[in-house]
Amino acid sequence: MRLDVPAELEAFRKQVRAFVDEHAPGPKTRAGVRAPEPELLPAIRTWTAALYEAGFLGIDWPAEHGGRPDAHPLEPFIVVEEITRARTWLPIGAATLAAAAVIEFGTDEQRARFLPRIRAGEHIWCQLFSEPGAGSDLAALSTRARRDGDDWIVDGQKVWTTNGQHADMGYLLARTDPAASRHRGITAFAVPMDTPGITVRPLREITGTTDFNEVFLDGVRIPAANVLGGVDDGWRVGMSSLGHERSGVAARGVELAAVLTDLVELARGRTVGGRPALSDSATRQAIGALAARVQVNTAIVTMAKSRMAAGTDQPSDALLGKIFFSEVNHDLAHYGMTLQGVDGILTEADPHVPAGGWWQDAHLYSRAYTIAGGANEVLRNQVAERGLGLPREPR
Ligand SMILES: Cc1cc2nc3c(=O)[nH]c(=O)nc-3n(C[C@H](O)[C@H](O)[C@H](O)COP(=O)(O)OP(=O)(O)OC[C@H]3O[C@@H](n4cnc5c(N)ncnc54)[C@H](O)[C@@H]3O)c2cc1C
Known part of the structure; x- marks a missing residue:
């Protein structure tokens, strides 16, 4: 496992960060994998096309379709991290998944038909x-x-x-x-x-x-x-393409770190028993415990990225990462509601709702992450069977 980042990747990160600052379609105001309002679609299509055109997406595609086979294997992770850090939109939909199927299993005609339209932002x-x-x-x-x-x-x-x-x-x-x-x-x-x-x-x-x-x-x-x-043969096609998309893992580290920062900010403006919340020892301990779990999440993401880049990842790496991320994410959002006290019942439309109702939405959405991409209970079974070699669940 490598934790240090080669100097050329730091230069790449700066380049991506500047690009995101210049071209991104503005802030994403809700947590999670969401569908934009229809009026945002043209901007998201343009943004998607710009990312492909700059060589920041489709990095692992065949060179004749715009891929960069000589790129450092960590580059796709850096791109996702920088987009997430800027709190803007990742390209929406399942084009990455479909592209993986088209590249691995499609005909030349299908590759020529579908891949350029994904690159152009024409096909969501x-x-x-x-x-x-x-x-x-x-x-x-x-x-x-x-x-x-x-x-x-x-x-x-x-x-x-x-x-x-x-x-x-x-x-x-x-x-x-x-x-x-x-x-x-x-x-x-x-x-x-x-x-x-x-x-x-x-x-x-x-x-x-x-x-x-x-x-x-x-x-x-x-x-x-x-x-x-x-x-x-569609089962093999579907499973192979699902296993192909890996860079999304990188978003998890950045996303939770940002939510933790916001949680501290929220706490700064709240009171508990008439005193500033951040002076209250129970509040401090609760936030400290969450901060420790956010650090563990970052470590899990770093390990997964490192192993994926080296091609040494274990079957349970992605599964454990997803389980841990989704549960810490839920608990952060839940504590954001707890900190609001009775204000937690205000809706996003209420002018007095803290942080514009971001926590209300994030809390309600947070269950989705525990189901999407495989329900956590099922992933735990898979970790047991594939990762630890325990006996198979009775079927
Ligand atoms: C936000 C979101 C976006 C999604 N987007 C897409 C998408 O774009 N396209 C798409 O095709 N799918 C999508 N999904 C579907 C997702 O893959 C499924 O929801 C997920 O696989 C769970 O399936 P299910 O909802 O049918 O629940 P079920 O499989 O019916 O599970 C119900 C409950 O039973 C538990 N359970 C089931 N089997 C077991 C078992 N063997 N052992 C223990 N517990 C078990 C589960 O953990 C869960 O709690 C999305 C889901 C979410 C939440």
Whole structure:
């Protein structure tokens, strides 16, 4: 493991920081992986294109599609850290995931069709994997695709589709051979979201925002040329692309450190029992305990980055990191509410709500991180089985 940062990477970081300061589409006002208001979309597309054009995204893509194979393996992490540090938007949607599938499993024609449009910010993608009956147990998915001449016809329902309301393309998993065993007989598709038969229904969440959607597929025709990888081989395509996106880990360290700073700032303006909150020993201890966990989170991220960059990461690194991050994030947001006392019941719309209601939103959103990307309970099982080699959960 390497904790020191080579000098050339510090220069790279400065370059990225200056670029972000100059080109980013303004502050992101809510915590988490969120869907922007529609009026922000043009700016986010332009920003995405600028990041690719500058060589800050798609670093690990093939050189003929703009990748930089000679780049330092930590560069993608630095880019994500700097965007997160500036509290602005990372490119939205699942384009990185889809690109990984297209690069590894797609045809030359598909690479030429899809990758430049991702680079240009023209195609926002969404991930059409989860269904009402298939989340943790994704192999239970029942959305069905039947071959009809040169097309496939798809019927079924997806849910939790983040940014589905803004997406131009969907990265879809559907069952093509119901007779095959669960993990076989699934195929991956690229589907334009304006294809007749697709209905995107935004879900209003406890935060009051609509960050994800239900997606209904009713007789949707997808050309056979849009199959990603082999027919009935979609499980391998989906799992491989999920394992490919790693730089997002870097956001977790920066994100929690920033929330901790804000928590101290919030405490500075509050009183407990008529005295400044920061003079209250229980408050100080609570913040100190959270600060220690934020440090541990940073150490976990640093270890994961170092191992990923060296190609020596363990199966449980990413899983443990996600579990730990999401739980500390929840507890920070929860303490932000505790510090507000009765003001914690104020909504974002109330002119007296502390910090413009940021903590209220962050607290309500914080459960999402414990579910998205795999529910923590399920990830704990995976750590036990894959990381520690414990007996498999009875199924
Ligand atoms: C904010 C957010 C964004 C998302 N975005 C997308 C997206 O864009 N595209 C997409 O395809 N999906 C997306 N998801 C879906 C996500 O992958 C699933 O929510 C997740 O895998 C859990 O599946 P589920 O919701 O069906 O819950 P379930 O699998 O039904 O789980 C329900 C509960 O049971 C527990 N549980 C289940 N199985 C076990 C077990 N074996 N042992 C112990 N406990 C168990 C879980 O931990 C959980 O508490 C998103 C989810 C969230 C929260």
